[in-house]
Amino acid sequence: MxxxxxxxxxxxxxxxxxxxxxxxxxxxxxxxxxxxxxxxxxxxSKEELFLAVLNSVKDGILDEFSHYFGEKKFANGLEMLEGTVSFYLYLAGNKAEWFLLLHRYYPYKLAKDNIACRHSLEDIYNCFVDIFEKALVQGQADGSIAKLSPRKTALLILSTLDGIVRFKNCNLYDAGALYNELIATIRRMAANQNQKI
Amino acid sequence: MxxxxxxxxxxxxxxxxxxxxxxxxxxxxxxxxxxxxxxxxxxxSKEELFLAVLNSVKDGILDEFSHYFGEKKFANGLEMLEGTVSFYLYLAGNKAEWFLLLHRYYPYKLAKDNIACRHSLEDIYNCFVDIFEKALVQGQADGSIAKLSPRKTALLILSTLDGIVRFKNCNLYDAGALYNELIATIRRMAANQNQKI
DNA sequence: AATATAACTGATTAATCAGTCAGCCTATCT
DNA sequence: AGATAGGCTGACTGATTAATCAGTTATATT
CATH class of the missing domain: 1.10.10.60 (Homeodomain-like)
Structure with a gap:
């Protein structure tokens, strides 16, 4: 290297x-x-070093997700949603540095007057939201997901994951202990209850 | 003053x-x-000043919540849950400094080897989780809330709110725009579907 | 081998900042 | 009026640190 x-x-x-x-x-x-x-x-400068770090984190996250979705195949939208949630939590444990960095305040402060920083952050969060949204839209098409706003629901799911990971990183509560409950909750919240299988 | x-x-x-x-x-x-x-x-010292600040924030949060619940009366657990969520988001807007401070990493880092700091943070987060849990338990007693783990569900709801507020404070997404969807989601997730009213 | 370019470094600088200290007000009490 | 004490301050110190620069070593290139 x-x-x-x-x-x-x-x-x-x-x-x-x-x-x-x-x-x-x-x-x-x-x-x-x-x-x-x-x-x-x-x-x-130190700021430029930080921008390079953030950019490499962005590349890493985008790579990981495109790699995961290049390999995995899902039976329906609901399974894709659950798979994505699992993969997000797996990444948060496996690449803890990335998520720790994103839970610092500095990048968002810098983003206020630095376009490159703002774009890196937008790319990262759009990647997350877009994937959840895609799963929801697909699930609505195949009947596994209930009728709800895909974009807003995607944002709510991301908020929940973001909160869980933050609590873990701050040593407040353990993410792992919530995993089963989280999947069950997402099912209750998003799954199409009238579905005949 | x-x-x-x-x-x-x-x-x-x-x-x-x-x-x-x-x-x-x-x-x-x-x-x-x-x-x-x-x-x-x-x-x-600077650290002692920070501890005094955190402690006053803790007092403020505990006061606000005990005051809110001293006045408000709720028809059932589900309404208490929704009321608490609303009040949390109201506080996050009205006392933005408190939540900004809690979204910094420093307090959690300090908590690692400072008992007073750890206790302040525990008091704050236990206050949040306990209230959500109380609403869920009450709702299970009066039939408005489904059978689910109250503690874990309370943590998931807090995670979601924490994430939403962080996204707002970091200028990523707007909390207000998600409010209606959030309440609907919590209803779908926690309400007892078999309830006959 | 000679030359040019890229990679690297030790020493230094200028600025910032937490914390200290000796002494100065101002109010209250005797 | 004098004494005591709590609240307050200007001037200072020592440590840290981002950034610079002149100069050295390594790596191609001709």
């Missing part, structure tokens, strides 16, 4: 676990075994 | 909007029209 990639990886971990302000460029350099001036050689 | 209360109020606003690291004691002092040494006279 190139030194630049090393730096990006270390910075991702540090920004995610300690936040932007509490991560010094010297720490990033130390973790990669270089001089801090080297970090500035590859990324002209 | 005493100078100490002034300082606490300014610090609440600054910690909530800019975060712990991005708020300087000089800023807090400026906002209250005092010298920064005065802030240190009243609160012996």
């Amino acid at each position: 190139s030194k630049k990639e090393d730096i990006l990886k270390a910075a991702t971990l540090l920004f995610a676990t300690n936040g932007f302000k509490d991560t010094s460029m010297a720490e990033v350099a130390n973790m990669t075994g270089t001089a801090s001036a080297t970090v500035f050689y590859h990324f002209k | 005493s100078k100490k209360e002034d300082i606490l109020k300014a610090a609440t606003l600054l910690f909530a909007t800019n975060g712990f690291k991005d708020t300087s004691m000089a800023e807090v002092a400026n906002m209250t029209g005092t010298a920064s040494a005065t802030v240190f006279y009243h609160f012996k």
Whole structure:
């Protein structure tokens, strides 16, 4: 791996676990075994380094989801919805850095006057919402999902997942313990009750 | 109002909007029209000031909820649940600083090795979860709520609200636009479908 | 081998900021 | 009036840190 990639990886971990302000460029350099001036050689400022980190997280998330949906096949919309929820929670555990970073306030503050940052965040959240919406629309077509607003319901499901993951990352409540209840709730909330199978 | 209360109020606003690291004691002092040494006279360190802020937020939240439930009367558990959800969202808009502060990472990081901080956070979140749980249990007794795990369902509802408020505070999606859908979803998810009224 | 370019570094700088301290007001009590 | 004390302040300190720069080493390229 190139030194630049090393730096990006270390910075991702540090920004995610300690936040932007509490991560010094010297720490990033130390973790990669270089001089801090080297970090500035590859990324002209701390903010630019953060943007590169956020962008790589965006690429990672988009890749993971497109890979998952390239392989998996679903019997109907409801199963696709449940599969997506499971995969989201799996990712939140497996790539905890990504979700920790997205639960920091800094990216959203930066997004207010940085277009690149705003676009990265939009891409990430649109990816999430679009997939839930797609599953709901498909489910309404095949009769597995009830008649409801797909976009708004997708947003509500994402809100729930976001909250659960945040509670886990903040050591408030355990996400795993809620998994079964969550799936059951989504079924009750979104499944077509009149369906004859 | 005493100078100490002034300082606490300014610090609440600054910690909530800019975060712990991005708020300087000089800023807090400026906002209250005092010298920064005065802030240190009243609160012996920045961390102690933050703890005082968090504690006052805790008191505020507990007060607001006990006041709301002291006045309101509900026909059944389902109505109490919906009322609580509405009041939570109302508070999140009306006392945005409180929820912004709770959506920062710093309090949870501090809670890891500060007992007072951990207790304040526990009090706040237990207040939320307990009320939702109480409404669900009451609803199961009066037949308005379906048979489901009250504690876990309460946590899921709180997760959803937490997510919605975070999305609003991060300028990602608008909470207000989801309100009707949210109430309808909670009804579909928690209401006893077999109920004869 | 000579040259050019890219990758890297040690030393330094300028700014910011939490926290300290000695002393100054102002109010209350005797 | 004098004494005591609590509230307040300006000036300072030491530590941290983003960013710079002049100069060195490694890697192609001709």
